[in-house]
Amino acid sequence: MSRSEALVSADWVAENLNTPGVVLVEVDEDTSAYDGGHIAGAVKLDWKTDLQDPVVRDFVSKQQFETLLSARGISNDDTVVLYGGNNNWFAAYAYWYFKLYGHQDVKLLDGGRKKWELEGRELSKDEVSRPSTRYTAKDQDSSIRAFREETIDAIGKKNLVDVRSPDEFSGKLLAPAHLPQEQSQRAGHIPTAINIPWSKTANEDGTFKSNDEIRALYAEEGLDESKQTIAYCRIGERSSHTWFALHELLDYPDVKNYDGSWTEYGSLVGAPIEKDV
């Protein structure tokens, strides 16, 4: 993967709104954003109700993913362009998720919804329906998803990149500050993890910094390019953003997202934690 294949500009999207085979998908934490106005023709995905199993903490199954994409009118050979709020956190999560189930051609709109809005581009309230398809997914690609055992085994061996804010890393905060702070898990970070907040890879308008800037950032913060990397955050969405930067933009070969992230790790009995405050 490379930057030119994985990332598209708002201009590119504006020019391809009616291109056959290009499907825009808005992915949000709060899907009322979509209902209040979305890019013309975009379908919506709710990162929780559509992409998470309603009972077990895990993703929907391969069959459920096939049913979901078929119902949304997405075909296997479509170019799926994802965008969303929260600086594309959940769109990046969906990007990683589409890759996990083997979709070939996925792209992220650089800057997401925010850049689109800041530029005063048009949003539509028209209902979008696409004819249903017969989507077939592949088995999950285990080379991009890390689980807890592998993450604990990686302590002191692989690059562990904690992409949360410095205050969450240190243990001062337990969640991003738009959420209440009372949480059940312990505060802190995984020992030997380096704290490289996702936000350092992005500009304030939500677009990614240049590949040279991102590469320099990780080098400066001590990421060892010769080692495998596992990224984590609180629930796995911000670390998808970093997974995208490392694996798709910089083309580092072995990068996994630990989607269990702090809400799992900080609740594990006996798992080692470092806390700075």
Next chain:
Amino acid sequence: MCGTPAQTPTLPAHIDIEKETVIYGVVTKDGDPVPGAYVRLLDSSGEFTAEVVTSATGDYRFFAAPGSWTLSVLHNSGAVRSPVKATGPGLVEVPLALA
């Protein structure tokens, strides 16, 4: 304004403001509330901590912690930055006027 109760943010019922440090307010432009503005909370080193989009009434709200913070707002009609100090848990109101 004498006699009128202080403005308070609408908080979910389970929030304990004796424990939470709530930084909140309204984003305005020429005195009018601005919905859809992007408000960022930066920590004392200037690093991103969180971001919200203002509501239909221009309101924003963060659950922070005691300490020094900066609020930074972007909207297609303007921008503003403002430092804020939270001395302890409770409500800290910061009105933000776009320039």
